[in-house]
Amino acid sequence: MGKNDIKNELREIAPGIEKLRAGNPFQVPHNYFENLPQNIQEKIAKGKSKVSQPVFQRIGMPRFVLATIMTVLLVFAGYFAFFHSSPEIYLTESEEIFYENYLAWYSEYQPDVYYDILMANEEAADFESLIFDEDEVLDYLFDYGDYYMDYITYTENDFEN
Numbered sequence: 001m002g003k004n005d006i007k008n009e010l011r012e013i014a015p016g017i018e019k020l021r022a023g024n025p026f027q028v029p030h031n032y033f034e035n036l037p038q039n040i041q042e043k044i045a046k047g048k049s050k051v052s053q054p055v056f057q058r059i060g061m062p063r064f065v066l067a068t069i070m071t072v073l074l075v076f077a078g079y080f081a082f083f084h085s086s087p088e089i090y091l092t093e094s095e096e097i098f099y100e101n102y103l104a105w106y107s108e109y110q111p112d113v114y115y116d117i118l119m120a121n122e123e124a125a126d127f128e129s130l131i132f133d134e135d136e137v138l139d140y141l142f143d144y145g146d147y148y149m150d151y152i153t154y155t156e157n158d159f160e161n
Contacts, residue, residue: 010017
């Protein structure tokens with residue numbers, strides 16, 4: 001097979017190939033590449049959108065005015081939350097003396113009840129960890145004094161009858 005046979009075979013398969021060889025199939029408009037950067041810049045300028053402003057700036061309120069208003073609102077909310085909370089209830093002096101005497105007696109004469117409560121909560125506690133000074137026992141009893149106060153009041157009423 002020679003060169004001419006190959007060319008003839010290609011002409012039979014694709015007759016349009018001869019036409020492509022004769023000229024450039026890609027046509028570019030005159031001065032296209034010289035004007036390309038300008039055309040691109042024009043398209044970019046048309047496509048740019050405006051930066052939207054926040055609502056409070058559109059209606060004419062600057063940021064520092066809005067910040068001042070929010071600060072004043074937070075101060076008022078904090079004032080009412082802090083100073084208008086429910087008052088704490090304090091014991092009278094006689095009630096306080098009664099509780100102190102009760103808890104001192106309880107810590108001196110019945111410390112085993114305290115240890116029983118502690119062992120129920122922590123079964124694996126060492127005996128050495130159960131030894132407390134008197135202040136720790138009193139603090140615990142102050143926390144749970146109301147529960148034991150009912151018991152003492154009940155037993156005192158039984159002895160009076």
